[in-house]
Amino acid sequence: MTTASDPVIVAKDIRKRYGDIIAANGISFEVHRGEVFGMLGPNGAGKTTTVEILEGMREADSGDAVINGVNVKDDPTAVKAMIGVQLQQNAFFDKLKLSEIVDLYAKLYLAKVDPVEILSRVGLDHRKKAKYAELSGGQKQRLSIAVALVNDPAVLFLDEPTTGLDPQARRQLWELVKNIQKNGATIVLTTHYMEEAEELCDRIAVVEHGEIIALDTPDALIDQLLATGFKPEKRVREATLDDVFLNLTGRDLRD
Amino acid sequence: MKIYLALTVASLKMYFRNKQGLFWALFFPLLIMIIFGIMNFDRYNSPDVGVYDGANNDASRLLIQALRGSDEQELLNVTVSSLEDIHDELEFGSSRAAIEIPANYGASGQFAEIKVTYDERFPQERAVVSTILGQVTDAVFKEIAQVPDEYRVENAIGISESIVVGQGQGFKAWLIPGIAAMAIMQTGLFTVVFTLVRFKSQGVLRRLKATPIGASHFLAGQLTTKAIVVVLQTYVLVIVGALVLGVSVGNGRIGAWFDLTILALLGGALFIALGLAVSGWAKNEETAAPIANIITMPMMFLSGVFFPLSVMPDWLTRWSQYLPLTYLADGMRAITVEGASITTLGSELVGLGVWIVISFAIATKLFRWE
Numbered sequence A: 001m002t003t004a005s006d007p008v009i010v011a012k013d014i015r016k017r018y019g020d021i022i023a024a025n026g027i028s029f030e031v032h033r034g035e036v037f038g039m040l041g042p043n044g045a046g047k048t049t050t051v052e053i054l055e056g057m058r059e060a061d062s063g064d065a066v067i068n069g070v071n072v073k074d075d076p077t078a079v080k081a082m083i084g085v086q087l088q089q090n091a092f093f094d095k096l097k098l099s100e101i102v103d104l105y106a107k108l109y110l111a112k113v114d115p116v117e118i119l120s121r122v123g124l125d126h127r128k129k130a131k132y133a134e135l136s137g138g139q140k141q142r143l144s145i146a147v148a149l150v151n152d153p154a155v156l157f158l159d160e161p162t163t164g165l166d167p168q169a170r171r172q173l174w175e176l177v178k179n180i181q182k183n184g185a186t187i188v189l190t191t192h193y194m195e196e197a198e199e200l201c202d203r204i205a206v207v208e209h210g211e212i213i214a215l216d217t218p219d220a221l222i223d224q225l226l227a228t229g230f231k232p233e234k235r236v237r238e239a240t241l242d243d244v245f246l247n248l249t250g251r252d253l254r255d
Numbered sequence B: 001m002k003i004y005l006a007l008t009v010a011s012l013k014m015y016f017r018n019k020q021g022l023f024w025a026l027f028f029p030l031l032i033m034i035i036f037g038i039m040n041f042d043r044y045n046s047p048d049v050g051v052y053d054g055a056n057n058d059a060s061r062l063l064i065q066a067l068r069g070s071d072e073q074e075l076l077n078v079t080v081s082s083l084e085d086i087h088d089e090l091e092f093g094s095s096r097a098a099i100e101i102p103a104n105y106g107a108s109g110q111f112a113e114i115k116v117t118y119d120e121r122f123p124q125e126r127a128v129v130s131t132i133l134g135q136v137t138d139a140v141f142k143e144i145a146q147v148p149d150e151y152r153v154e155n156a157i158g159i160s161e162s163i164v165v166g167q168g169q170g171f172k173a174w175l176i177p178g179i180a181a182m183a184i185m186q187t188g189l190f191t192v193v194f195t196l197v198r199f200k201s202q203g204v205l206r207r208l209k210a211t212p213i214g215a216s217h218f219l220a221g222q223l224t225t226k227a228i229v230v231v232l233q234t235y236v237l238v239i240v241g242a243l244v245l246g247v248s249v250g251n252g253r254i255g256a257w258f259d260l261t262i263l264a265l266l267g268g269a270l271f272i273a274l275g276l277a278v279s280g281w282a283k284n285e286e287t288a289a290p291i292a293n294i295i296t297m298p299m300m301f302l303s304g305v306f307f308p309l310s311v312m313p314d315w316l317t318r319w320s321q322y323l324p325l326t327y328l329a330d331g332m333r334a335i336t337v338e339g340a341s342i343t344t345l346g347s348e349l350v351g352l353g354v355w356i357v358i359s360f361a362i363a364t365k366l367f368r369w370e
């Protein structure tokens, strides 16, 4: 069985094609308990595909995804019961109040929770009577995190949680993620914002064309880059993670 | 069980918060019912009679033509159909007389006895029909026989009259169950299609897929909600319709409500399943709406909701009798208008059952979360 030191997530040689497009081309990594693991990459790199295979939302062509000792292929329902998921595109019943949405989702996991308490964790308790459709973008993202927390998940997956948010909302969400980590959750987070990865993640996998092209702590990645003799263009100070990212993936516009 | 209850309660809340859904479920059918009801198609100038043409020869056709009268002066509003149908129509109040032309009508040298049955409750129409029939047979006889009055055998055409007590309450009573059946179809199909397709295109269903519940849980919750709505809606429509249009339901038999509930649930299941099938297939509202309309529109007119199937050409009713809404409308009408019990509804129940199985098979095959 699993012990505390075992990785909570093991991804082994995950592959997935969509016709000619190779969305995941042999992705392998491990995530440890209590870690915030970032997947960093441009649009279309294969982040969502990888994460959704781990969540049991999509089936891999080959390879294994193991969460808490359970292979997703063998028992997707058991895996779904253990994890919390924020999809890249989230939508909830728009005629229900926030407290009703949280309550409903809690019941889907047979979890006993106080919806208002969950909402207060993401700072939405004052909006508990509002309908989903009435929320701002940042509030919607926070609600989807609240819903992902109803089953006290062992692993929380956040797929681009801050995309489309303004800087204030983004920083607010960072605080939220840090708090959730402090409470002991393991978090997998995808982003294409460098400062976000640097701010939140213990380790980062840089993904490009369905492959992990670098995997380390943010500091180590920067150090490795500097060790190659890299000089940031403008500032003569130390490089930022932005530089690591652009150096690894190129500067071309994507999408 | 808990999960299923939670989903059902949540979707009930959503349903009743959706004012538009309520409008389609209740106000629209009520409006149609009342408009058609107060138009009062019962008040034809010429009485409706059903004719069974047992002879089907030139002579009998001439007789029917004569009963209809001329363009300037319509005598009787004649519908020619089967022996069974003309008596049913008399019994249930959609006609005022059933006229049977015997097989030997018009055969030379034979005595042909025309049988007429009247509804006791309409003595005026009876007198009108009786008089017209007497005059017309008289005139027709002279014409086909080409004989002068003095050689005419008095009773070469005889008329025998009998009387039944019909139970029908006319068009108004006939209309209510049909509209209620139509409303079941509309609610079942449209509310399911629109909620599910919207949930699907918004990604709500995809988000549910990320939870440990299966599609069956979610669909069961949806089904229950809509079934509750369908039954409540049927009660409201039948009660309000009966009050406003002043007719009785199932001749006052209390069991009629139980039977109606069963039929509403069967009809609900059928059309909900069809709705699930459409929403499983369609990606968004734009593709779902036309499909739902293509399914419902023809049935509104071909299933005997607004007017009886007997007024439509035979080649059409040969097919339309198998439509799901026909079975539902006929069944509900048998209970509310004819005072029948559900145990006597053979073909309707079989028809509904077959359609339910077909629709569910399609629905489970086509359902997708995203």
Ligand SMILES: Nc1ncnc2c1ncn2[C@@H]1O[C@H](COP(=O)(O)OP(=O)(O)O)[C@@H](O)[C@H]1O
Residues within 6 Å of the ligand: A018, A021, A022, A023, A041, A042, A043, A044, A045, A046, A047, A048, A049, A050
């Ligand atoms: N359902 C799908 N059907 C076809 N192609 C897909 C599908 N999902 C993803 N892809 C393709 O796979 C690649 C990786 O996509 P995705 O995993 O969404 O990337 P990311 O999340 O990093 O932006 C993209 O080229 C995308 O177009």
Ligand SMILES: [Mg+2]
Residues within 6 Å of the ligand: A044, A047, A048, A049, A088, A159, A160
């Ligand atoms: Mg993505």
